Amino acid sequence: MERKFGLIGFPLSHSFSKGFFADKFTKEHIVNTQYENYPIESVDQFNQLWQEEPQLEGINITIPHKKAVISFLDHPSSVVKAINACNCIRKYNRKLYGYNTDVIGFEKSLTPFLQPHHQKALILGTGGAAAAVAWVLEKLGITFKYVSRTAIGNEVIGYEGLDSSIIKEHLLIINTSPVGMYPNVNDTPALEYTAITPAHHLYDLIYNPSETLFLTKGKERGASIQNGLEMLHLQAEASWEIWNSTTPLVQ
Numbered sequence: 001m002e003r004k005f006g007l008i009g010f011p012l013s014h015s016f017s018k019g020f021f022a023d024k025f026t027k028e029h030i031v032n033t034q035y036e037n038y039p040i041e042s043v044d045q046f047n048q049l050w051q052e053e054p055q056l057e058g059i060n061i062t063i064p065h066k067k068a069v070i071s072f073l074d075h076p077s078s079v080v081k082a083i084n085a086c087n088c089i090r091k092y093n094r095k096l097y098g099y100n101t102d103v104i105g106f107e108k109s110l111t112p113f114l115q116p117h118h119q120k121a122l123i124l125g126t127g128g129a130a131a132a133v134a135w136v137l138e139k140l141g142i143t144f145k146y147v148s149r150t151a152i153g154n155e156v157i158g159y160e161g162l163d164s165s166i167i168k169e170h171l172l173i174i175n176t177s178p179v180g181m182y183p184n185v186n187d188t189p190a191l192e193y194t195a196i197t198p199a200h201h202l203y204d205l206i207y208n209p210s211e212t213l214f215l216t217k218g219k220e221r222g223a224s225i226q227n228g229l230e231m232l233h234l235q236a237e238a239s240w241e242i243w244n245s246t247t248p249l250v251q
Helices: 017-027 043-052 068-072 078-083 102-113 128-140 164-169 213-220 229-244
Strands: 003-009 033-039 056-061 088-092 095-099 120-124 143-148 156-158 172-175 201-204 224-226
Touching: 003 017, 017 033, 017 229, 043 068, 056 229, 068 095, 078 095, 078 128, 088 229, 095 229, 102 128, 102 201, 102 224, 102 229, 120 128, 120 164, 128 143, 201 213, 213 224
Parallel strands: 003 033, 003 056, 120 143, 120 172, 143 156, 172 201, 201 224
Antiparallel strands: 056 088, 088 095
16 A cells, blocks of 8 residues: 655745655655645635545645645644644544654754754744754754844844844854745845854755755854755755654654
């Protein structure tokens, strides 16, 4: 009997997941298994998908449905509840279990780059990806501040209030915003890049282009850099592990 998995979101014209799993199934000789794209414009079509695809065992979720799917879950994980974002669902005994594998991918990819002096971080952006990053940083004991175009009280710094002293104090800078993503490759978060030092580590969740202008400017100042491609690979592998565990995993 054929196994089916897939990705929901809209649009899905540049989906990473389908190609990743096609390669994985070929390389690892995984047979009778499919991974398909399901471009769903409205989350109202969610239940219909499961009815039309009764063989579906699990799905990944991407923009814009990571929050909206939570209301359909029978068992959201504690992480999903904490950050209000779900990117992986497993159907088990006709119940839907929801997970967030972005946090797994981010933590595993970041940890090898961390140094003892990386005690404070700046998170650029305040969306769903930022919530996953914040959850991991809290787990690792790294304090952080959010940065966005608009300041919000003491919780979010506006870029106009981000002076060189703040940048020098926060040696880990993570871009969770789409600024700099293809095709807008000449855009970059409005930082004072002259304040970046070799002690800094810059992480951009964007992977296309593989080196954003944000990362290039950090590298020019001697900082270590990484993009989001490894995180994507790791979160996909984590989804596969969840779908193939003997019982639903606890997260």
